[in-house]
């Protein structure tokens with residue numbers, strides 16, 4: 001009987017939790033998983049919510065179970081699986097039915113799928129918050145046609161996280177706009193995690209603090225300007241003890257980090273947009289360097305160990321993190337602004353900050369102030385807004401001091417130093433690209449503008465020197 005409100009394909013980490021969330025909010029969900037035993041196990045563990053779930057063993061039975069016009073959420077890995085599932089499903093779907101890809105797709109794939117969808121609609125939504133968010137309220141960044149959003153809005157806002165009662169589910173724009181905003185969210189997430197890791201490294205190798213002591217410091221910072229999910233969990237991770245050995249968990253976790261692509265996509269797309277996201281790029285590169293453990297070991301044998309002990313007040317490290325975080329988000333929002341203009345998307349800048357205030361991994365109190373600043377002037381560089389420029393005036397001296405001291409003592413600070421480099425560049429009107437322009441004209445006759453005259457395409461007197 002076709003009485004399910006919605007379908008969901010892919011009962012992995014995210015899909016299973018999202019299905020339970022939908023069911024808990026009273027939406028009857030028809031579920032299908034490629035491996036049938038996973039569906040059976042899911043239903044048998046669903047408790048009372050099983051009454052609101054319909055287990056399906058094929059795409060055909062899934063299509064039959066959902067009320068028309070149908071909507072099915074895909075929670076399968078990005079890339080080929082999304083195309084394969086969409087193709088199989090299309091055989092059972094009809095005009096007006098809709099596929100909603102809720103995985104971490106590359107927005108260019110979503111653009112293509114939306115364009116190719118024909119009578120069957122295709123919508124791409126970014127979902128953040130991990131398993132916990134998917135279960136109890138994620139942050140949802142929706143893309144696609146306005147009509148598709150209006151259709152899905154009641155269900156998506158129902159299952160989303162709430163910030164002071166306001167649902168964290170918003171329409172971002174057409175085609176792949178939702179997945180694009182999700183990718184930038186993940187890029188910022190990489191950067192936020194990396195600057196926290198650099199602060200951790202300084203406290204561990206520079207100040208000689210134990211993991212548990214560092215945990216206390218993160219916990220304390222979580223009561224101040226840095227209050228955020230990532231700082232909160234950094235405190236918990238630092239204080240956790242391995243039940244098997246009794247050692248600090250953090251001390252026995254291998255120092256190599258993986259990535260699934262969204263941070264890398266953000267860095268790549270930033271290059272296409274000429275958007276300087278140096279903190280995100282540094283964070284992506286830092287993950288790649290973390291994976292090169294063998295090479296790092298060889299470097300240590302060749303050059304000797306890097307980080308030396310240093311004396312630094314932890315308040316200064318906190319200040320460095322505050323400044324680094326503002327600069328990193330400034331870059332992320334500026335990238336979104338450029339994408340909005342380039343793709344003619346009209347991205348809702350304040351609403352993006354609002355949708356990130358709860359449910360997602362980068363949720364933080366500071367995002368509320370960012371939403372307010374972007375509401376005042378969406379096109380202004382975030383760090384020039386009065387609230388954030390005041391914070392930077394207060395905390396950049398700490399960032400400068402910490403980066404200087406850390407570099408002097410051999411501590412790697414790729415992301416925090418990138419943040420400082422961006423800040424210093426963006427508050428220096430007379431830069432150094434005149435040298436670049438002189439060099440380009442010298443070797444390639446590229447021409448330059450002059451400071452003392454109008455027009456372009458001036459050349460230097462160096463022809464004879466070449």
Ligand SMILES: NC(=O)c1ccc[n+]([C@@H]2O[C@H](COP(=O)([O-])OP(=O)(O)OC[C@H]3O[C@@H](n4cnc5c(N)ncnc54)[C@H](OP(=O)(O)O)[C@@H]3O)[C@@H](O)[C@H]2O)c1
Nearest residue numbers: 010011012013014015034035075076077078081103104130
């Ligand atoms: N994990 C997170 O924190 C998180 C957060 C936000 C977004 N996401 C995104 O959400 C999506 C799902 O992630 P996940 O962590 O839930 O993945 P997961 O735990 O690995 O689950 C993947 C699911 O997709 C199914 N699947 C895989 N290949 C398939 C194919 N070719 N055809 C049909 N079904 C297929 C799997 O079915 P089987 O049981 O048969 O293998 C499984 O149900 C990804 O795009 C991911 O990037 C994840």
